[in-house]
Structure formats: structure tokens, C-alpha cells
Amino acid sequence: MSEQMYRREKGNPLRQDIRILGNALGQAIQRHEGHTVFDTVEKLRGHCIRLRDYSERLHQADTMEKSQLLRDIQALEQEILQIVSESDLDTAIDVIRAFTVYFHLVNTAEQYHRIRRRRAHEIDPETTPQRGSLEALVEFFKRNQLDGATLQQLFDNLSIDLVFTAHPTEATRRSLITKSRRITTLLNQLDNAALMTQHERSRWQRNLDTVIDLLWRTDAIRQVRPEPLDEIKMGIYYLDEIIYDALPDLYGELEELLQKDYPDLTVPPFLRVGSWIGGDQDGNPFIHADTLLTALSQQRNYVLVHYRRALFELARECSQSIDHATITPELEASLARDKEEMPDYAAELGPQTALEPYRAKLSFMWKRLGETKTIPPLPPQAAWFVNTPQAEAKSDKSIAYQSAEELLADLHMVEASLLADGENSIARGALHTLIRQVEVFGFYFAALDVRQHSERHASALTELLQVTGLRKDDYKSLPEAERVQLLENLLEDPRILTRPGLHLSPDTQQILTNFDTIRQVRETFGKRAVTCYITSMSHSLSDLLEVQFFCKEMGITDLPIVPLFETIEDLRNCTDILETAFNHPLYQSYLANCQREQQVMLGYSDSSKDGGILTSSWELYQTQSRLAELSQKHHIAITIFHGRGGAIGRGGGPIYEAILAQPPGSVNGHLRITEQGEMLSFKYGLHDIAIRNMELVVAGAIQSSIPDENIIESQIHPKARxxxxxxxxxxxxxxxxxxxxxxxxxxxxxxxxxxxxxxxxxxxxxxxxxxxxxxxxxxxxxxxxxxxxxxxxxxxxxxxxxxxxxxxxxxxxxxxxxxxxxxxxxxxxxxxxxxxxxxxxxxxxxxxxxxxxxxxxxxxxxxxxxxxxxxxxxxxxxxxxxxxxxxxxxxxxxxxxxxxxxxxxxxxxxxxxxxxxxxxxxxxxxxxxxxxxxxxxxxxxxxxxxxxxxxxxxxxxxxxxxxxxxxxxxx
Structure with a gap:
């Protein structure tokens, strides 16, 4: 391997990475397929580069040269089409694969280059902080002389959710994503090539050749359509491999940056990750109550493994003897209770651990967490027949943690004792990280949203009214005023319509079972485990009251109901519908149970498809402005949930700029954004990239939430003239x-x-x-x-x-x-x-x-x-x-x-x-x-x-x- 490969061209490290990866791919193709495929790839590559060059020159050519260039373009394009048309199918497939794998390599190289640039900004003392970074955000605070009290109020009000969607149009298989991560590691090693020995360099080359060989021989196409369980596992992959560590690292970086100038500022858990994977039922017949349970149960299993591993490591680290350390009375009392409740395990720990109180307490916590189980699946018949929790009965003697809050209480108690004893390194290090993880991930890892189409609710209610004999005509055919009147009567009626013995269609049973399952999992996993219920294609007040009715039937009193407005017409009617809801006594009382907070989801994708990108963008902007005014008028905290896609036509684009471009007052510390499945590998496939994407959201949301009167340098919320x-x-x-x-x-x-x-x-x-x-x-x-x-x-x-x-x-x-x-x-x-x-x-x-x-x-x-x-x-x-x-x-x-x-x-x-x-x-x-x-x-x-x-x-x-x-x- 030549020395030149290891010399990094200062201005062109990305180009060199791509060249190295491309050469390795070419060698792999020749090893496995021979020269025919490789030669065809090279010929097409050369022709297409020349064709692009001719087209570029065409715009600047004079008349005579333009005529010649047009002839050259036509001839070259014909030659390309001839090569393509005359390729036998085996060769065509391999050539297509070659260009496809090349793009996976280029994408990996560009991802790593983003990490390289971010590090360069942080290392070089002469450069200004990277735009949209946490460092730039803190500098913004200082330039504008924002005091600690103002910032504390801002942080305490912050609530940001990044929500992974349930329809991952990710064309890249997980097998390719994991190999891309390995290549990123190799590129990072190459940046330090000057420190490698000759043997290490040879091994590096073998490792690169191996992973690219595997890439070449891995099928880029899924042979089988993924099932919901596959999608759940893919979502867990990002949570488990990336987000679990990246999110607390982001918090840690922010706290570190704030420490110097704002030492008393406390950063609450304002940023969380949510998911639709397993809960998005709109138009997907394969998503139902069981998938909701499966997603939360599997996520819980993964996050509890992480917590237990962290407790194990902390217990091993905390070897302080009672002879050389002091503990708080609270910790001492807690240890006494643990020994009483877990005598067999206390004996198993042995007398030495009894003399090491921190190790003992962390070990007891590890044991308790091991007894924390998930809930069993629903029985085959509809669970809505019984209006009692389906969760496994807990024994009074159970040592399991009943909630994440119980675990947090023990962690905070250990933290307080360590700090009182002067042991800051562990308390502010590994233990603080674990506390942050439990705060943001709970016992569910990522909170799930449930989404269903409004028509499904109306159809289910129609049948339920007919079967119970309350109404024989079609509820769906009623005018809006009559629908609302009927729903008011149902909501004020203390009786429950759903009861054993009703003969309902599978579709209606599914709606009822869904709501019963939501109640069940919120009681078992915690209320935040199911964040909200989204009604897509919301057109009227009755669409909200229908969901409120089904919540009432299942004893749910505080599940946020989120209307999703998707078409241009619905965006224009959005605030009128919500104004009617906010003035409706029954919906007002329901909002009171939800702390007078209302989420409103806006559909970027369907509004763009309905009216075009310009009209969609403008209507979304105006809708958000009206929602901000409505929030102030009714003193209701409105959180706008942005249903953004990956492509520009679905609301995609640079997120930091997009947030700053929102109307004044529309963010106000509260923000939810979908992270579409097709963008997960791009935005969350690597630890450092995940942090970069999350900090862009955080920086944008915080800057957009600072009132103009607090800003010195310039107006950051210019109003539209x-x-x-x-x-x-x-x-x-x-x-x-x-x-x-x-x-x-x-x-x-x-x-x-x-x-x-x-x-x-x-x-x-x-x-x-x-x-x-x-x-x-x-x-x-x-x-x-x-x-x-x-x-x-x-x-x-x-x-x-x-x-x-x-x-x-x-x-x-x-x-x-x-x-x-x-x-x-x-x-x-x-x-x-x-x-x-x-x-x-x-x-x-x-x-x-x-x-x-x-x-x-x-x-x-x-x-x-x-x-x-x-x-x-x-x-x-x-x-x-x-x-x-x-x-x-x-x-x-x-x-x-x-x-x-x-x-x-x-x-x-x-x-x-x-x-x-x-x-x-x-x-x-x-x-x-x-x-x-x-x-x-x-x-x-x-x-x-x-x-x-x-x-x-x-x-x-x-x-x-x-x-x-x-x-x-x-x-």
C-alpha cells in the first residue's frame, strides 16, 4: 500500500476518501466478476462524465460551437444507450449493482466528512462556532447578554420531540447500514495514518477490502417485504445503537458549554425521541393493538438491559468502604429496607459488599431492575370486553420497580449521597449520564404516538350506535351540527356503551381494542409511553369529539387528542375548527385534564401533493401564524407537530433554517417534528451525525423561542410586512x-x-x-x-x-x-x-x-x-x-x-x-x-x-x- 494513500490532502480529504473507496470497489468487482463488468462500468462512467461536460459547455458556447456540441451530445447519448441496451441481463445487473454500491460508499464518505468538519470547527481556536451548533447557541446567549434567570425559564418551558415515523421508506437495508458504520471507522483510522505502522496499514487495507467485498456480495434489495415486527426492530436498532448514547452526550455537551457562564443553570430533560413505529394505523392494516404492545415491550426490554449494564458497571466502580466514606441517612435506611426485602440476594452479595454501601445499593437496584417485567400480550378476544387493566397483577412483595420514577428516585438518592461525600467524579459522570437516560427514555425507550384515520372512528361509532339500538340511521351521513349534538349527549351520558355480548365487525372491534390497549400500556409503562392520539384527515370538531368519546368509553381522561390537517382546505380551516373546540365546554374540560395543552399536527406531504410546493409552504406558514394568535387568545399552549418528510416536496430540507423560518411566536418552546424513515440512516446512522442533527433542532427551537425584546444584536423573528x-x-x-x-x-x-x-x-x-x-x-x-x-x-x-x-x-x-x-x-x-x-x-x-x-x-x-x-x-x-x-x-x-x-x-x-x-x-x-x-x-x-x-x-x-x-x- 503506497504512502500517498495515507497522506491527506488538506483541502480535499473527501475527494481522497471517495477515490480510495472507489478504487477498492473496482478491485472487488474485478476479483468477483472479472473484467467485463468492470470495463462496462468504466466505459459508462467516462461517457456520462463527458456528456455532463458537453452539456455544461453548451450554455456558454457560441452558435457554431453549440451546433457541434449538440451533435456530440446526441452521438454520445446514443452510444450510452447502445451499451445499456446491448448488455446481457447478468452484466446489466452487476453494472447496476456497481453504481449502487458506489453511492453507498460516497454517502458514507460524505457522512464521515460532516463529522470531520464538525471536529475541525471545534479544534481550531481561530474559527467561529459552526452554524446551528450548541457552541454557537451559547455564544448567542452571551452576545445578547441573556441572564441565567431568563434562560432557566426558557429551558423549563422547552419541550422538543423528534418522532421516528412508522413508514420507513428506507431503501438501504440494515446490512448495508452496519457495513457503512464499519467503513466510517476505517476512514477515521485513515485520518491518523501517520501514526500507523506498516503492519497496521496492511491490516487496515485488508479490513477495507473485506468490508467492501461483503458490500459487493450483499443484496441491496429486500427479497421479502418487511413486516411490522421488522420495522419495529429497525427502529430499535437506531435507539439501541445510536440514540441511547448520543442523546445524553448532547445534554452533556450543552451542560458543559453552559457551566462557565451559567453555573447555576439546570438543564431539564426537554429533548426526547418518539416513534410511530408500531402505532401508526392510518392506512396500514398490519398495525393494530398487538403491534403497539410488541413495540413497547421490545423497546422496554432493550432499555432495561442498558440500565442494568450501567448499574453493574457503577457497582463494580463504587468500591468505597464504609470505613473511608460516609453515606446519607436516606441511603442507609434504603439499604436496610433492601436487605429486609431481598434477604437471599443480600446473602448472595456477601459480607464484603455489606461493607461497601454504594456497591451494595447499586447491586440491589440491579436486582430489582431484573425483576421488572413487561406486560403480557392481550388475549385473542377483544380486550375491550373488560374495563379493567390487563396488566399482570403485581404481588405486594414484588421487588420490581413499578415505574421509571422509582428507579430515578433511587438514582437521585445515590447521587445526593455521593455529592455529600465529596465524590463528584462519579456523581457528575457515569451516574449523571444514567440519570439523564432514565429521564428521557423511561421504561419505554421511545414514546409511541397512535395514529388513525378519522373515517375509521366515524364508521366504528356508526356501527356501535346501531348495534346498541341508540340510533338506526347512519351517523356518518348526519350534518356536522347533528353529529356534535349526538356526541355531546354521549359524552355527558355516564353509561358505557361497550359491554360484553355486542356483535361488532372486526374493524369496530379493532378501534375499541386500540383504545383499551392505550389505557393499559399507559397504566403499565407510564402515561408518556403513549404520547398522543393523532387523527389524520381531521375536517371538523366532531373528528375530535369522536376520539374523546372512545377515550371516555375506555376510562381515558388525559390522552392528548391531536388533529392532523393535511389538505390545503383543511389548513385554511384549521384555526376555525380549533376555535370551535376551545369554546366547546366538553372539549374544554378534556383540555383541562391535559394541562390546557393542545398539539396540532400539520401535514407537509399531503398539502404539497394537494396544492403544490409554493401554496403548501405559504398555507403552512399562515396556519402557524394563526395558531400562535389562537394560543394567546385562549391561553392554551399549542404545540405544532410538523409532519415533515425527507424530500423538499414533503417539507424536507435543512432543519435549522426551517425552524428559524417559522412565524414569530409559533415555536414558543414547544416543537414536535417527524423524522421520516427514509432519512433515519442519513441523520441517525452515526453517533456524531445524530448529535449534529439533534443540536440543529435544539439550537433552532431555542433561538426561535427567545422573545425579540430580549435580543440585542438583531431581530431574529422578522414579521412579514x-x-x-x-x-x-x-x-x-x-x-x-x-x-x-x-x-x-x-x-x-x-x-x-x-x-x-x-x-x-x-x-x-x-x-x-x-x-x-x-x-x-x-x-x-x-x-x-x-x-x-x-x-x-x-x-x-x-x-x-x-x-x-x-x-x-x-x-x-x-x-x-x-x-x-x-x-x-x-x-x-x-x-x-x-x-x-x-x-x-x-x-x-x-x-x-x-x-x-x-x-x-x-x-x-x-x-x-x-x-x-x-x-x-x-x-x-x-x-x-x-x-x-x-x-x-x-x-x-x-x-x-x-x-x-x-x-x-x-x-x-x-x-x-x-x-x-x-x-x-x-x-x-x-x-x-x-x-x-x-x-x-x-x-x-x-x-x-x-x-x-x-x-x-x-x-x-x-x-x-x-x-x-x-x-x-x-x-
Missing amino acids: PDWIEAMDRLSNSAFARYRKLIYNDPDFLSFFEQATPIKEIGWLNLGSRPARRSVGRAIDELRAIPWIFSWMQTRYVLPSWYGVGGAMEEYLREDPGHLAKLQQMYQQWPFLKTFIDNLQMTLSKADMSIAHDYAAFLVEDQALRERISTEIQAEYDRTVSAVVAIVGSKKLLDNSPTLQESIKRRNPYVDPLSYFQIVLLKRLRSLGGPLTLDAEAFKQATPEEQERARLTYSVLLTINGIAAGVRNTG
Whole structure:
């Protein structure tokens, strides 16, 4: 291995990492597949790089050179398509795999480079703190002369939840994620190569070759669709491997930074991780009460193992003898009780441990925690027949901890005794870390939300009323006023409708069982174990009162009811619905049980799919402004739950900037954000990356919650001026009309969409347990936002993230020469528009109209339809790019973000071969009748044509996986 490999180029460590990993992959391909695959990969790579170079030069060429470049581009593209078309299927599959694995390596290298840059900021005393870091946050406090009392009040009011979603469209298998972590470790070792011996360097190279060999021979495609249990295990992987240590490390870093200037400040457990995995029942028939129990039970088992391991290590460390240490009377009394309650274990510990009080107490705690069991599964029949807790009866003599609070009380008692004895290192070190972990993880690890569609509640109530004889007509057909009146009567009636002997459909039984299970697990795991109940597609007050009714039936009095507003119309009606609820006596009394706190969830994905990205963004902004005003008016603490996705079209983008761009007063110390499944490996796959992502959220939320009157240096919550609002209203109305005209009102658009994108084939990619559609229909309304975005990302159109914006802006700019200056001012002075425009730059840069047109040209059969819609999309793309560049004041997209610009530029030539393969293979697959999957035995029995269809299906799914890795977006 050459010395040059170990010399790190100061300005290009990322490039060198990618080069080293790429070379190792090339060697692995040649070892296992020979030269044919490798040569094809290299030829396609070279051609696509040249093609990109020609396209780049085309924009700056004169007329004569432009004509030649166009001929060169056409000839080169034909040569690429010829290589792709003439590749036999075995070679095609291996070439696709090669580019896919390459992207996994590039993604790993870029992730590690983020860690490297973060460390460089922390090490170099000359650099300013990294934007959005905790260090920068504390510097912000000091610059603005915020005192300790003000900050303590701010921290005490803070509540931030990062919620892992239940539909992980993660195209990367766990096997690949764990290998990426190993490569990250190797890259870290390479940064210290100067300290390696020759033997260590040789071993490093062997280790790299081994892991990349394994990557190459690991199937990137899931052969079996994951079941809910698989998704639960995947969520636990992140909790167990990353979050358990990263979250307390984040707290520790914040406390350390605050110590110097704010020594008396106490940092409460304000940041927690939640989950939908096992609780999100909306549109997923495989999620129900049992999966909720399974998720919480498995999570509990994992977190208790962590706690016991920590107690074991502490007990081993705390060897202080009673002859050389003192303990508090509380600890002494506690030890006496432990010996009385656990005489056999006290004897097992022996006389020596009796002389070591801290070791003895920690050992007794370890024993008690070992007796702390999970709850048994529900019986096969519906549990709602019995309105008593189903948890295992606890003996009066049980030594098990009944709650995390009991464990915390013992930990605090040990901490107090250690501090009184002057033993600060352990009390402020390992013990403090464990206390923090128990505070934030409880006995459930990640609190679960439960989500269900509003229609399911209405249907269940209809049947329940009919079966009990209270009402024969259809509750769902009643006007809203009659629905509310009926619900008021039910809520004020002390009787319980659900009783043994009712003959109900499985769907209604499921709704009732769900609520009974929620009550059960909150009684057993603690109330925070199930954080809230989310009602998707909430349209009216009755949607909230229905949930309140089912809570009443099962004896639940304080489960937060969270309406989810998803469509543009629902966003506009949101505050009116909540105003009605806040003025309703029965809902008011329920809110009182919930400490007058109301969560409101806003759907970024479906609102964008419904009205386009500009209208969605603007309506979300206005809704949050109105919610902030409503909160002040009714003195109810409203927490906005942001249902953000990974892609820009679903509300994704840089999170720190997104939080700072929220309307004034809308964060106010309370924030919940979904962390979508497709982004978990990117944001939480590595310890340091997880800390970085969490600190961005924390810094953004805290800065957004500080009132302007406390800020000296500048206003951080600029209010939208009336003329800015007027401009956005006009842009939004125009963009909405343009978006709806194409997507929903053009009768032929659905046909174009289904042919030009792999939307039908995506359903065969085993991403998650949830179906791609809410119902069996074909309409775009019924398609979930995730596959909607995913399919457009695959074809490089990236259409949902920008369509409608360009035409609206062009129209606005054409009306008045001064409008450009106004939009530029808004971009420079208003975080909302700056964030929106910068996200547009990113998605427009990821889009590639040349590749996109190839999809249409090859796959859309109707020439007139193809040319009409392709022409319109191209024109709108050009209009959008032109407007964005003018507003930003740059020459090209992302000129003001060179790192991101370079990343996309570096990736594109490697994504292009995958796109060409996908186009050619999709055409062949569809000509044979479409996707077909066969297991190994069925494949042997299949006809040659069926076998070819199955292998073509596999190859197409490989391209989908590879492109997702290349553009770093699924849904």
C-alpha cells in the first residue's frame, strides 16, 4: 500500500476518501466478476462524465460551437444507450449493482466528512462556532447578554420531540447500514495514518477490502417485504445503537458549554425521541393493538438491559468502604429496607459488599431492575370486553420497580449521597449520564404516538350506535351540527356503551381494542409511553369529539387528542375548527385534564401533493401564524407537530433554517417534528451525525423561542410586512392554479405519470409494510405522498418540489419592474422566503430535464400526449430556474452553496447510467406484462418468459434502489 494513500490532502480529504473507496470497489468487482463488468462500468462512467461536460459547455458556447456540441451530445447519448441496451441481463445487473454500491460508499464518505468538519470547527481556536451548533447557541446567549434567570425559564418551558415515523421508506437495508458504520471507522483510522505502522496499514487495507467485498456480495434489495415486527426492530436498532448514547452526550455537551457562564443553570430533560413505529394505523392494516404492545415491550426490554449494564458497571466502580466514606441517612435506611426485602440476594452479595454501601445499593437496584417485567400480550378476544387493566397483577412483595420514577428516585438518592461525600467524579459522570437516560427514555425507550384515520372512528361509532339500538340511521351521513349534538349527549351520558355480548365487525372491534390497549400500556409503562392520539384527515370538531368519546368509553381522561390537517382546505380551516373546540365546554374540560395543552399536527406531504410546493409552504406558514394568535387568545399552549418528510416536496430540507423560518411566536418552546424513515440512516446512522442533527433542532427551537425584546444584536423573528404577504398571496394563488391545472385537471396527466415514472414498479420494492395507496383506486388523490415524490425523484423530474412556482413568479415579475427588487428584498430579509428559495435551488439542481425527457420519450406511448406534457414541464422548469437565479442574484443554481453544488455535480454522472438502465429495462419489463416476483422454488418451475420477467423485475428494483441512493431521496 503506497504512502500517498495515507497522506491527506488538506483541502480535499473527501475527494481522497471517495477515490480510495472507489478504487477498492473496482478491485472487488474485478476479483468477483472479472473484467467485463468492470470495463462496462468504466466505459459508462467516462461517457456520462463527458456528456455532463458537453452539456455544461453548451450554455456558454457560441452558435457554431453549440451546433457541434449538440451533435456530440446526441452521438454520445446514443452510444450510452447502445451499451445499456446491448448488455446481457447478468452484466446489466452487476453494472447496476456497481453504481449502487458506489453511492453507498460516497454517502458514507460524505457522512464521515460532516463529522470531520464538525471536529475541525471545534479544534481550531481561530474559527467561529459552526452554524446551528450548541457552541454557537451559547455564544448567542452571551452576545445578547441573556441572564441565567431568563434562560432557566426558557429551558423549563422547552419541550422538543423528534418522532421516528412508522413508514420507513428506507431503501438501504440494515446490512448495508452496519457495513457503512464499519467503513466510517476505517476512514477515521485513515485520518491518523501517520501514526500507523506498516503492519497496521496492511491490516487496515485488508479490513477495507473485506468490508467492501461483503458490500459487493450483499443484496441491496429486500427479497421479502418487511413486516411490522421488522420495522419495529429497525427502529430499535437506531435507539439501541445510536440514540441511547448520543442523546445524553448532547445534554452533556450543552451542560458543559453552559457551566462557565451559567453555573447555576439546570438543564431539564426537554429533548426526547418518539416513534410511530408500531402505532401508526392510518392506512396500514398490519398495525393494530398487538403491534403497539410488541413495540413497547421490545423497546422496554432493550432499555432495561442498558440500565442494568450501567448499574453493574457503577457497582463494580463504587468500591468505597464504609470505613473511608460516609453515606446519607436516606441511603442507609434504603439499604436496610433492601436487605429486609431481598434477604437471599443480600446473602448472595456477601459480607464484603455489606461493607461497601454504594456497591451494595447499586447491586440491589440491579436486582430489582431484573425483576421488572413487561406486560403480557392481550388475549385473542377483544380486550375491550373488560374495563379493567390487563396488566399482570403485581404481588405486594414484588421487588420490581413499578415505574421509571422509582428507579430515578433511587438514582437521585445515590447521587445526593455521593455529592455529600465529596465524590463528584462519579456523581457528575457515569451516574449523571444514567440519570439523564432514565429521564428521557423511561421504561419505554421511545414514546409511541397512535395514529388513525378519522373515517375509521366515524364508521366504528356508526356501527356501535346501531348495534346498541341508540340510533338506526347512519351517523356518518348526519350534518356536522347533528353529529356534535349526538356526541355531546354521549359524552355527558355516564353509561358505557361497550359491554360484553355486542356483535361488532372486526374493524369496530379493532378501534375499541386500540383504545383499551392505550389505557393499559399507559397504566403499565407510564402515561408518556403513549404520547398522543393523532387523527389524520381531521375536517371538523366532531373528528375530535369522536376520539374523546372512545377515550371516555375506555376510562381515558388525559390522552392528548391531536388533529392532523393535511389538505390545503383543511389548513385554511384549521384555526376555525380549533376555535370551535376551545369554546366547546366538553372539549374544554378534556383540555383541562391535559394541562390546557393542545398539539396540532400539520401535514407537509399531503398539502404539497394537494396544492403544490409554493401554496403548501405559504398555507403552512399562515396556519402557524394563526395558531400562535389562537394560543394567546385562549391561553392554551399549542404545540405544532410538523409532519415533515425527507424530500423538499414533503417539507424536507435543512432543519435549522426551517425552524428559524417559522412565524414569530409559533415555536414558543414547544416543537414536535417527524423524522421520516427514509432519512433515519442519513441523520441517525452515526453517533456524531445524530448529535449534529439533534443540536440543529435544539439550537433552532431555542433561538426561535427567545422573545425579540430580549435580543440585542438583531431581530431574529422578522414579521412579514403587509406588502410581502400580498406578494405571497398572489404568487400562491397563481402557483396553485397552475399546479392543479396540470396535476388534477388535465384528464391525460395520470396516464403520462403512470407511464413516464416507475410508480407501479415502486410498489414491488419492499420498502415498508404500509401499502402505497390508501385505497385500491388509481387516482392521484388516493396515492400516498411518499410514492408520489419517490417516483418523480427516480425520473429526475423532481416535479412536485418546484412545479407551478416558475409560472407564478414569471407572471408576477412581468407585471411590474419593481417586483424583482421586492422579491430580492424578501429573500434577503425574510427567513421564510430565503429557506423556500434555497430549497428550490436544491431540488432544481437535482432535477435533470434531459434524463427526464428520455423517460417520456421511451416509455410514454402516445406521442401527442408525450410532447404536450413534456413541453409544458420543460417550460415550467426553465421559468422556475430563471426566476430563482434572478431572485438570488447568482449566475447558476447553488452558487451560494458551493459544497452542496459540488456534491450534486459529483453525483450526477454516476446516477445517469442507472437512469439509462432503468429506462431500457422498464420498457422491456412492461412489454412482457409488468413486474413479477418469484421465490427460488417458483422460479425453477416458471416458464422462460416468467423467469425473464422476474429477473427484469429484480433489475428494475435495483435501479430504483441505486437512484434513491444516488440522489439521496426516496419519499
